[in-house]
Each structure stands twice: as structure tokens, then as C-alpha cells.
Amino acid sequence: TSGSGFKVRPESQRLQRTLFHEKQKLIENCLFGVDINPNSVKICMLRLWIELLKNAYYRSEGGGNEELGGIDKVKPNSTNSTNLTNSTNLTDLETLPNIDINIKTGNSLISRFPLDSNLSKFGQKEKNIIEQYRNSVRDYKKERNRSKKKELQNIISSLKNDIKTDISKKDPKLLKLNNLKNELDKLENQTELFEQTKKDLKDQTAKKKKLQTELTKLTKEIEDIRSNAIYRNAFEWRFEFPEVLNEEGEYEGFDVVIGNPPYIFARENFSNSLKDYYSSNYITSQYQVNLFLLFIERTISILKTQGKYSLIIPNSVLMTSSASSLRKHLLNQTSIYSIINLMGSTFEGVNVETVILTGQMTNKEVSSKKISIYINEGQNIKLLHSKDQNIFMLNEGYELTVFSNEISDQITLKLRKNSLILDSLVQIKAGLKAYESGKGIPKQSPEDVKNRPFDFNYKFDKNTYKYLEGKNVGRYNLEWSGTFLRYGLHLAAPRTFDIFEDEKIIIREITNKKPYLISATYTNDIYLFNMSNIAIVSRKDFKVSLKYILAVLNSKLIS
Structure with a gap:
């Protein structure tokens, strides 16, 4: 830049160079990452390089360093000015490290x-x-x-x-x-x-x-x-x-593992060979394949003894029956430090309530360790209380009832003693699965899964019915998107037709934000619906009003 010069402050030189090399040391020796998406890997590397560039500096021919940061503009032709573009003392920017060997696809x-x-x-x-x-x-x-x-x-x-x-x-x-x-x-x-x-x-x-x-x-x-x-x-x-x-x-393992697992279930068309692999290699896939459960188990396995972990995960892991094996594994193999309830959806476009789970791998029986329970209050994270980790081993399904206090625990116990379980009054059924390679009669191909040949935007024949996904089910209402599905044995898991044609309550599996977490509605029309919905239908040997049950489920009390 002709006519302008820069003066480099010595104290800024030292600071800039120190920050660059300390960050470089951390990135080269302490940070490792793996992602199945090559674009995510590139973005990660780019962000790390940008972090280093904030403290980039020029190397001088004499071995000294002149930083880009911490520079003052001075008058042109000043005797103490240094023109960065024309200086004979300055050569190239300090080059960035090859971190592609640490961040892998x-x-x-x-x-x-x-x-x-x-x-x-x-x-x-x-x-x-x-x-x-x-x-x-x-x-x-x-x-x-x-x-x-x-x-x-x-x-x-x-x-x-x-x-x-x-x-x-x-x-x-x-x-x-x-x-x-x-x-x-x-x-x-x-x-x-x-x-x-x-x-x-x-x-x-x-x-x-x-x-x-x-x-x-x-x-x-x-x-x-x-x-x-x-x-x-x-x-x-x-x-x-x-x-x-x-x-x-x-293999010794990592000191710390931090992650945000993908929230994907078995219905996302995993191949049979992939499901078989997961079932053989992960204790958490006994009930159904759920990727975020597998990632949590993998996190524990790659830690060294006394290594620490911190994960952002759906809060459903604390209570759902499909996560019982994982909870038992966590309680036996790790000391859980804290659980933070983030109170609402953490990521834009993902309607899942999440918690931050932090703990430490241990090679001995977990002693009477207290878990600190926090809640997000917007600008602050507030400590609610602490709970003894060992008490959760006594719960059915190792449920982590961490957000309840002593009073609510007593109320829950009283309710259990004096109430009926819902599935003793009605039948609870999962929705159908339309597509999966190798399933259905005749067996579906990978092309069928991709092209969805049984989907229509009109009523194709007498076996074609209105089709609902989770996003179509609201609180006391349905918002049908116009999609039809042709029912039959050609579907991957068609279920029995009676759950679709009889009167029923349809509940969306993914919860809402407070105060009404549950989205459920009643209908006696024929609707096919997928596994992101749950149906409640009457028992043949016992009749109860489904509309009454609907009102209870949709209440603020149950939420």
C-alpha cells in the first residue's frame, strides 16, 4: 500500500506469536475429530485454521517475527515506519499446520x-x-x-x-x-x-x-x-x-470426548447388515437401533480410564425404555458429574428437548457420587439440587429421574401405588414402516427406498389412504399434507389394518415445548401413519372413552 506505513509494537509481537504457537500446540496435539460427512470435516478444519489466522504473524529473514496483529498506523515517510509490503526484513506469513491428519472422515x-x-x-x-x-x-x-x-x-x-x-x-x-x-x-x-x-x-x-x-x-x-x-x-x-x-x-483412549450425536432411529432405513452389526457390537441396540444411544456408548468405549465426556443429547435418554441398557451402562461404568436441562430446543429446526450430560469413565465400582442437576434459565444456569447416583440403580429401567425433588418423588410414588398403567386400559401401537431394503413382499430394493413407489398425491386405488407423519399431528388437530400411501404386504412393516381404521388417538412421538409437551388428537377416519406416531386403540375386553383419555393426555398436568 503505497504511501502508508505501519509501526509494530514489541509487546504485541510477543503476544501475537505466543498466542499463535499456543493455539497451534493445542490444535496439533490435543484436538481430534471424526465425522462421516466430508463437508463437516472441511468446515471443522477451516474453523481451526481461522482461529489460528487471528494470531498470524510474518516471519522475518533474520529469524525474528513481525506480527499482523497489534499494529499502529503512522504518517507516511516517517523515519520509524515499516512498510509491510516493501520491507526487506519480512518474508512469508507463518504457515498453518497440516491438521487434516487430526480431523478425519x-x-x-x-x-x-x-x-x-x-x-x-x-x-x-x-x-x-x-x-x-x-x-x-x-x-x-x-x-x-x-x-x-x-x-x-x-x-x-x-x-x-x-x-x-x-x-x-x-x-x-x-x-x-x-x-x-x-x-x-x-x-x-x-x-x-x-x-x-x-x-x-x-x-x-x-x-x-x-x-x-x-x-x-x-x-x-x-x-x-x-x-x-x-x-x-x-x-x-x-x-x-x-x-x-x-x-x-x-489402545489407551482419549482424555476428553465432546459430542453432539445425530438424533436418528432405526426407521431411518438402516440396512439389515448394518442393524446386525450394531446388535452384535453395541449393548444399547438390544431394543431398537437408535444412533444417539450408540454414539453415547461409543463415547464411553474410546475414553481412557478416568477420561471425561460431555454430550448434548435428547432428554428422552433419561427415561425411555429403549435407553435402559445405556443408562445401566453409564451408571456402572461412569461417574456422572452433572445433567443440565437446556429447557427447550437447542438447535434451530430440530424440535427436540436436550440435556448436557457430563461425567467421567471409571475402572472401579461407582461410589456414592452426587450428580449435580442444573436448569437453563435463559442467561443463567441454575443449580436445582444434587442426587446420589446409586439410587437410580434401584429404579425400574434405571430411569434417571433427576429433575424431581423429594416432594415430587413422593407424589410419583403415591401416583404409582394408586393409579392404573395406561396400557392396562387400552392398546398402544406403533405406526407402520413404509420402506426398508429387504423388507416387504416382494422384498423392497434400495431403489424402492429411494424412489418411494407407494407414495401418491392422489387416491391411486381402493387400498390407497391418507398418510400422516409426526409433523402432521397436533394437539387436538390433524394437518394432513396431501400424501397418500398404498397399503399392503409390500410395505416394510404394514402393521394390522384395524389400528388405522378404528377410532383411535394418534400421538406424535416428538414432544412440543412447554407448557403442552404432548401432541395428541382423536379421529375415527382412516389414516395410515408412520412410526413417528403412536396409536391408542380400545381393548376388545375392556371399554374406556378414548376422548376422556385424550383430554387427560393433552392436559398441562400430564405434560
């Missing part, structure tokens, strides 16, 4: 290798691989030369493959496969000293056939696992971040 819920899988043997060679891997990652973060960066990427990739190969050697399926191969080879190549009887030959042939069948089956299982689409974006926590491995290459 992948499905953090899916891994081929368990966290506790060991290297097949751990000698000096394996120790050198781990050390070289750790050093290469450290060098990559600071390397500015493009060709050297590429070279380091190749080295890191090769070292990860070495670790992956070594861990694979202890895979039980591969060990069994090798044993079967050896046994079959021994049987086919053994030399008999004496002539075999017909019975011996028959037995040997049968044994060979059995081994060959087992070998073929196991080989197919291994190939299916290797080629399974669910592993396409798998993220290997076991070795992707060398910073959380110890000297022996064992």
Missing part, C-alpha cells in the same frame, strides 16, 4: 478391529513400527513441502497397513481358517503304513468333505466381511490416532 460407529485387539506379537520390530508411525504423523503436521508431505502420507499409510496386517493375524476367524486348511492338507497328504479298510476310507472321505464344507463356508464369511458395504467408511479407532496408543501399541 469416517463412520465412527463402524470398525473392523475391536479396540482391545492386540498385535500378534510385540517385539522390538513392532515397537519400532509404532514409534515410526508416531514420528511420521508428528513430522507430517509440520511439513510444508508438498512432495515431502506426499512421501510422509505414503509412509503413514504403509505403517498403518503393517499394523492392520499384524492385528488381523489374531482374528479368530482367520486362525480357524488356517487350522482347517492345515487339517485338510494333513488329511489329504498323509501316508498310510497299512492298506485302509473300506470303513476307514469312507470315514476319511466324510471327514474331508466336512472340512471342505467348513472351509468354504468360513472363507465366504471372511470375504463377505471384507467386502461388506457397511465397512466402506469404517473408522479404525484402534490405530488411526497414534497419540492414543501406548509404547506397546495398545
